[in-house]
Amino acid sequence: MKVGLFGGSFDPIHNAHLFIAEAIRHDEGLETVVFLPSRGGPHRGALSAPIDDRAEMIRLAIASNPAFALDLSDASDGASGYTADLLPGLRTRFAGDDLYFMAGGDSLVRTRWHRLDEILEQLSAFVIAPRVVTVSPPDPQTGSPARTPVAMTSRFSG
Numbered sequence: 001m002k003v004g005l006f007g008g009s010f011d012p013i014h015n016a017h018l019f020i021a022e023a024i025r026h027d028e029g030l031e032t033v034v035f036l037p038s039r040g041g042p043h044r045g046a047l048s049a050p051i052d053d054r055a056e057m058i059r060l061a062i063a064s065n066p067a068f069a070l071d072l073s074d075a076s077d078g079a080s081g082y083t084a085d086l087l088p089g090l091r092t093r094f095a096g097d098d099l100y101f102m103a104g105g106d107s108l109v110r111t112r113w114h115r116l117d118e119i120l121e122q123l124s125a126f127v128i129a130p131r132v133v134t135v136s137p138p139d140p141q142t143g144s145p146a147r148t149p150v151a152m153t154s155r156f157s158g
Contacts, residue, residue, distance in 0.1 A: 002124070003094050004033035006102040007074065007083055009040070010054050011047045013061045017104075018068075020129040024102050025067060028127065032067050033102070034090075038074045038081050051075045084115035087122045098124035105130035 006021050013035075021033045035058050039051045049057070055072060062068035073079065074086050083101065090099065101123050108128060113119065120126055 001032075001094075001097045002028065002030045002100060003097045004028065004030040004100045004102050004127075005036055005090060006033055007036040007038065007086070008104060008107060009047055010035065010037045010058055011049055012054065013058050018061060018065070020104065021068065021102065022065070024100070024127050024129065028100055028125070030067075030100060032069055034069045034071045035062060036071050036074050036086065039076070039079055040081055082114045084118045087119060091122055100125045100127055102127045102129065104128075 004025055010017060025033050037054050037058060040047050055075060058070050073089055105128055
């Protein structure tokens with residue numbers, strides 16, 4: 001089985017997260033996408049919402065998509081917030097499955113990835129979704145340009 005792992009703070013989760021998760025699920029032929037909200041850590045800035053609130057927002061946001069799931073492994077009190085520490089447990093849980101870690105391009109710019117080599121060794125692919133928007137002609141009713149996220153990804157295979 002091909003499993004997408006979508007890590008992030010999701011502070012808050014929004015439609016672009018859902019769009020990216022579904023686009024990558026479709027493009028990579030993933031059977032499921034597991035959202036992995038992080039409690040935070042010393043390498044992240046202050047978060048606006050507590051983890052319990054962010055987890056509930058994710059539950060509500062993904063409820064209508066049966067291919068989406070929520071895992072709170074990285075939200076526990078003992079979690080380091082580092083993907084390298086999170087993946088061994090997920091590798092055990094999804095033994096024999098191909099794991100595709102998904103991250104927004106913004107997290108790659110803002111965050112220094114700890115032990116990236118270890119992360120890549122445990123994955124079938126690391127899929128990056130850059131924050132890209134197209135601007136369409138103005139909406140005739142509002143006069144505002146319509147902004148649409150574009151499903152562009154870069155893929156690094158382990």
